[in-house]
Amino acid sequence: MKPTNIKDPEYFHKVVDCQYACPAHTPVPEYIRLIAAERYTEAYMVNWESNVFPGILGRTCDRPCEPACRRGRIEEEPVAICRLKRVAADNKGEVQRLMPAAPKQKNGKKIALIGGGPASLTVARDLAPLGYEIHLYDDQKAGGGMMRSQIPAFRLPESVLDEEVNYVLDMGVDAHFNTYVSSMKDLLEKDYDAIFVGTGAPRGGDLPKLPGRWDTKENIHLGIEWLASVAFGHTTRIGKKVLVLGGGNTAMDCCRTALRLGAGQVTVVVRSPFRDMKASPWEIEDAQREGVTILNNMPPKKFVVENGKLKGVLFEKVAAIYDEKGKRTLIPTGEPDVFMEADDVLVAIGQDNAFPWIERDLGIKFGNWDLPVVDKTTFQSTLDRVFFGGDAAFGPKNIITAVAHGHQAAISIDLFCRGESVYNRPAPMTNLVSQKMGIHEWAYDSLVVNDARYLVPHVEKQLALQDRTLEVELGFDQPTGFKEAQRCLNCDIQTVFNTSRCIECDACMDICPTSCITFTLNGEEDELRQRLSAPAHNTSQDLYVSEGLPTGRVMIKDEDVCLHCGLCAERCPTAAWDMQKYLYQVTKAAPIWNNSML
Amino acid sequence: MTYIKPRFRHPELPRNKIGYAKADYEGAISTLCAGCGHDSISAGIVQACYELSIEPHRLAKLSGIGCSSKTPTYFLSNSHGFNAVHGRMPSIATGACLANRELIYLGVSGDGDSASIGMGQFVHAIRRNVNMVYIVMNNGCYGLTKGQHSATADAGAQSKTGSTNPFPSIDLVGLALELGATFVGRSFSGDKKQLVPLIKAAMSHPGFALLDVISPCVTFNNQPQSTKSYDYVRAHLEATATIDFVPHREEITVSYQPGHSASVELHDGSVIQLHKLAPHWDPTDRNSAVTRLLESKMKGEVLTGLLYIDPESQGLHELEQTVEQPLNTLKEEDLNPGAEVLEEINNSFR
Structure with missing residues (x-):
């Protein structure tokens, strides 16, 4: 393999999995450290520059960062990045003075x-x-x-x-x-x-061709339109028995809102298997916790309407078959159709x-x-x-x-x-700074804590269901926020290797807790991945390859499960390894705030 | 400050035959200087024990005093351990070995602990062929007391403070060959490819197995005038052969050209395979080993690898015909067989 070009801004960016996965590339570890330091205002501003709505997103984001979080590859649960963002928003001080006028x-x-x-x-x-x-x-x-x-x-x-x-x-x-x-x-x-x-x-998705759809004007609602109507106060009530069709986050919002408008029995019916539901797992959990029943593998067959009044929905029972390419087909199981009574039906099957x-x-x-x-x-x-x-x-x-x-x-x-070419895109802002402060001192908290992910407390269910405007999640308090922040592995503190300083004493390779580092003869990537200190099967993570060393070997670091604990740099006698903070920011049209104090 | 090693390990860490991962053979985090050769040897020991699928409780690590003798804390946390008085580890090991022959004894010592204060003990352990691995982490200086020349420093070598060593060095390998050691090897902490199979072979050898491992003191003896620095050793390294250790009942998969390789079978059926042999050298011939060693010395080479092995080695237990059972498992009826037996013994002397 060729030596890794760490001057490419995307190389180290990719190591910061959460930031890389975030569509807006929010510098996640940077603001998490600020939260741990109780610098909530700065943490908020780091977010605000990147994602404009930290308080909103800290509650509602789809969190593409969390499945990407390195912590999820070394233990079960990723850092609760989204809820930490909310900690910054909940505890910030005066921010408007920091915003550009x-x-x-x-x-x-x-x-x-x-x-x-x-x-x-x-x-x-x-x-x-x-x-x-x-x-x-x-x-x-x-x-x-x-x-x-x-x-x-x-x-x-x-x-x-x-x-x-x-x-x-x-x-x-x-x-x-x-x-x-x-x-x-x-x-x-x-x-x-x-x-x-x-x-x-x-435009909310509808089922225009489903028999019975147009037999009644009332009691069949389109999910997003109905939610908007509730939000703006036009709708304040719903029937006792409610069926929600669909398996996305809108369906989850519909069923939970229905409970708050007085529905006694709310059932979500999904046409496909649970595993294919588009809703975020935590939204599904929240709905179930509040008493919503979710049924799967049941596509609707017809709306049952008698004398212009909705009676319910008839469902078919199916099973999902997947071919080699993973393409799904829903096959009727032959079981009798299921009729479910309903006073109201909310159709939440996507939007266009x-x-x-x-x-x-x-x-x-x-x-x-x-x-x-x-x-x-x-x-x-x-x-x-x-x-x-x-x-x-x-x-x-x-x-x-x-x-x-x-x-x-x-x-x-x-x-x-300004009359310039729109293809003349600005390069990202990057900065790489050593974190070394002393022999065993780093400017970041390098200790890797073993804590499991902390749960966000919820308001009591009884109270929540009585008031549709009462926020269910209470957010982390400051001490819990600190503890959750400490779970962050600081992936933006990069392990930077300087080939010319290395004396090949193997100290880094021997100390590395997760066996990321190998000194070996170079080879082709596929073959190299098999013979490292630990097998490097996760090909979505790069191998960091050094220049050739005096013994003819190269240093190869598998970025996959590096804990960024800094032990390699600490055990290196010649500072060939150094821990350096990498700040990557997507350049905006205008400077947003002066972050030189970070 | 991070003198705490994170708990997390690579989730796909391979496991050996008895289900342990390499991490199960680790010890506490090292407090030696960053880059110390001793840490590499510790890692080599961890690797060898992992590969040999040794149950940690079947091994006892013993050491004396010195940087080297601190290292047993840094490997095999789940094994037995004894930290002896300076230079007195061989007698503790001899006693332990006699008391319980079922354990693997791993002695770790340094050039000061073995070649100076403990020399008297060291040579007798060799003479008695105590069934143990004896690793000397040899850095040619007294690191704990800031780098004075030790007895293994070469004549003419300069210390970090600039003093030149006027005395000839004690070559532990030459001494061991002279004393009739049955397994003699030398290696370099910076060459685990050689070190790990040597440790494995030494652990399978019945009798005293000496491994003299050059281990640069990165703080006090890694300067250009040193003959025990990383650079010097790498530049003057000469290996007797590349070495593979094939444990008992494993298939030998690599074949080499005849005439350039040799196999030595150990008593338990394990095989040491040596390839790309140096000419005029037979690993089972003590004379050729001595000659080869002297030749290398004249040329200024650091000769490493397996130098000599006696496949017919008889350990201390065989020589003394000791009881097979560990002493702590002997019951009262074993120890006191009764008046009749005593009478029989007494009669035999009459």
Whole structure:
């Protein structure tokens, strides 16, 4: 193998598994250390720069970082990264003074943002400090988009949502709420220099062809529309027996909301097996804990309606068969169909994009599934001054992905408005600094604690079910937050190897608790992976290969289960190993905060 | 400060025949200087015991005083241990060995502990062919007292403070050959590929097995004028042969050209395979070993590898015809067979 090029910014970035997995590349270990140091305000700002909504995401994020967490590869549970983010948000001090202000003197460019969700708000946050005049349009009465209409208040209190939406709006954004943009053509005729579309995926999936669907007007609701109606106070009641169709997070929100509106018996029916449910495991757990029954392998066959009144739903029983490629087919088992009574049915089977307001003759091309044709890097559409982001760009994903899109779209819009090529992307900011303080002292807490993941306390179930706005999760208190933060392995403190200093004493190889380091003759990667100190089967993790050493061998480090404990560097007599903190930050359109104090 | 080794180990750590992973043979975290050769030897011992599938409770580690003699704390936490008075480990080992022949005895000593204060003990353990592995972690200096020349420092070698050693060195390997040792090897802490099979072979040898392991003192004896530094030893290393140890009942899978290899079968059926033999050297011929050693010395080489082995070795137990059972398992009826037997014995002297 060739020597590893550690100058490539992506090499060490990839070692920080959580940050690498985060669509917005939030520097996770950095803010977790700040939490452990009780520097909650700075921890919040590190988050705010990267993901704009730390308090919201600390409650609602899909957490792609957690399955990626290295801790999950050496013990059962990853660090509770998401809930630590909330610790930073809950305990922060005054943050607004640290946020950039929009300059009084504008730069003369006008931007329109369509939709007031996470993608648009991110674009606004990134562009406002540069002096852009920003007009935001949304048909809801307040900003936040799906975060307001679809996420129930018992998961995300309105106060948290308002606070973080307002941080952005307070940067001089001209918000036009209760305003539905009905024509892109009209918008293009206004004097906007660029238009960003962040309208999400607003159309709830339906079962239009299912028999009985149209036999009654009431009592069959589309999940996301019903959630929005509850959120805005239009719906306050539901029948005693409720069926929820679907297995995603919207279904989980629907069933739990139904319980809070007075439903006595709520059943979620999923057409496929449990293992294929799209809902996050913790959302499923929370729903079950509150008394929701979840049934699987039962696709609906028809709505049973008598005299215009909904009686229930008839389900077929199926089994899932997977072929060699993992493709699933649902085969009827031949068992009798199951009829389930229902006063109300909530259909939560996905959501789609919808752009009825974009005329198709404007030069904005649309491709498959009626999605716009959007460049994956620049988020530019085929009409150069129109950009898309969030669910509106590539279909429904999640908040953190929308934020990541927003950052990149903001860069494109800024480049475009300055007349530069949108492909002229800025490089990430990287910094690599030694953490050595003394013979056995490091500037980070290198001790690896053995604690198991801490559980977040919940409010008492009885109370929770009585009030749909009472937040269920209470969050970690400060002492528990500290203990959970200590579980972080500090993967951003990199093991940096200097070949010319190595005297090949083997001390690092001998001390390494997880057998990551091997001094051996070089070879091809596949073959090398078999003959290291411990087999390196996880090919998604790189091998760090040194230059040739005097004995003709090379140092090979399998990054897979390195604990970043620093023992290799501590046992190295010549400081050939050093522990160096690697800070990687995605460059934003504008400088967001002065992080030199980190 | 991290003198705590994390508990986590590689989740896919391989296991040996008796179900233990290498981690099960580890000890406490070392407090020796970073980069100390002794730590590499400790790791070699861990590796050898793991590969031989030794049950940790079947091994006793013994040591004297010195940096080297601290190391038993850093390997085989689950084995027996005895830290003796300076230079007196051989007599403790002899006693332990006589009391219980079922354990594997691993003596760890240093150049000071063996070649100076303990020399009188060391030579007698060789003479008696005590069934033990005797590893000398040889760094040519007194590391614990800041690096004065030891008895194994070469004449002319310079210490870190600049003093030149005026005295000739004691070559423990030459001495052992002269005293009739039945297993003599030398190795280098920086060459585990050679060290590990040597330790394995030594553990399977019935009788006294000496391993003189050059182990650089990274703090006090790793300077350019030293003859026990990493660089010097690597530059002057000369191996008698590459060595494979094949435990009893395992298939020999590697074959080498005839004339360039030799196999020595041990009493328990294990085989030591030697490849790329140095010319004019027979591992079972004491004279050729002595000659080869002297030749290397003249050329300024550090000769390593297996130097001599007596496959017919008779250990102390055989020589003394001691009881096979460990003494602590002998019951009162074994120890006091009664008046009749005593009478018989007395009669035999009449």
